[in-house]
Amino acid sequence: MDPSFSLRQAQPEDGPDFSELFLISAPFFVELFKDDTKRVLKNLFVSPRNLFSFQHVCFAEIDGQIAGMILSYSWETHRKEYLRTGHLFFRVLGFKMLRIFRVLLRLNAELCKLAESDYYISNLAVYPRFRGIGIGRLLMEKAEEDAKKIGSRRLVLEVEESNTIALSLYRKLGFEVVEKFQTKLSKDHSLNFCRMIKPLV
Ligand SMILES: CC(C)(COP(=O)(O)OP(=O)(O)OC[C@H]1O[C@@H](n2cnc3c(N)ncnc32)[C@H](O)[C@@H]1OP(=O)(O)O)[C@@H](O)C(=O)NCCC(=O)NCCS
Numbered sequence: 246m247d248p249s250f251s252l253r254q255a256q257p258e259d260g261p262d263f264s265e266l267f268l269i270s271a272p273f274f275v276e277l278f279k280d281d282t283k284r285v286l287k288n289l290f291v292s293p294r295n296l297f298s299f300q301h302v303c304f305a306e307i308d309g310q311i312a313g314m315i316l317s318y319s320w321e322t323h324r325k326e327y328l329r330t331g332h333l334f335f336r337v338l339g340f341k342m343l344r345i346f347r348v349l350l351r352l353n354a355e356l357c358k359l360a361e362s363d364y365y366i367s368n369l370a371v372y373p374r375f376r377g378i379g380i381g382r383l384l385m386e387k388a389e390e391d392a393k394k395i396g397s398r399r400l401v402l403e404v405e406e407s408n409t410i411a412l413s414l415y416r417k418l419g420f421e422v423v424e425k426f427q428t429k430l431s432k433d434h435s436l437n438f439c440r441m442i443k444p445l446v
Pocket of ligand 1: 371372375377379380382383403404405408409411413417
């Protein structure tokens with residue numbers, strides 16, 4: 246590892262970098278939340294005990310500058326924080342949530358299907374100027390280390406089928422595609438995902 250790389254736990258004041266990197270990894274969020282996207286992400290990020298909280302985010306830095314991030318958590322965290330996450334969405338969006346409620350339910354049913362002892366990689370992104378120098382790999386290795394520390398048995402993630410760069414990274418790290426599925430965001434926009442798994446021994 247290059248000595249100038251470092252990893253650190255996110256803090257509530259890292260909201261702007263979190264939002265930017267999150268949307269690099271999941272641009273479809275803008276289509277769902279439209280003008281409220283940044284507000285939703287900011288509010289959830291600063292709040293503890295939800296699936297978008299700073300508590301689950303790790304940043305990679307180069308010479309003190311944020312270069313990339315990973316958002317990941319265990320199946321148990323998902324089980325405990327899922328309802329509160331929905332509640333926070335509602336608190337931020339109010340009745341605007343009704344417009345996207347069905348899509349959110351569908352996404353929730355199709356993404357993040359975890360079994361006991363799974364560890365979920367929710368989002369990974371590196372700013373374009375810092376790509377290709379090992380930061381994505383470093384962040385994934387950190388998540389794997391965290392997963393092993395708590396006794397997780399598998400790493401699980403979903404990636405868009407068209408994202409060949411991320412697929413190549415995950416394959417190199419030992420992930421295999423176990424399922425392909427499509428999810429509908431709107432009348433004319435569907436996303437094609439691969440579910441990938443890496444057993445941890
Ligand atoms: C995917 C992403 C996180 C990779 O981050 P990165 O720091 O550039 O990756 P690394 O430098 O650690 O490279 C690791 C592996 O990724 C693959 N990779 C990286 N850049 C690549 C490129 N331009 N072309 C093909 N493969 C590439 C390679 O397999 C590489 O392994 P190698 O170095 O042994 O060749 C980054 O491209 C990114 O942020 N993309 C946009 C967001 C995204 O797609 N996130 C994943 C959503 S599931």
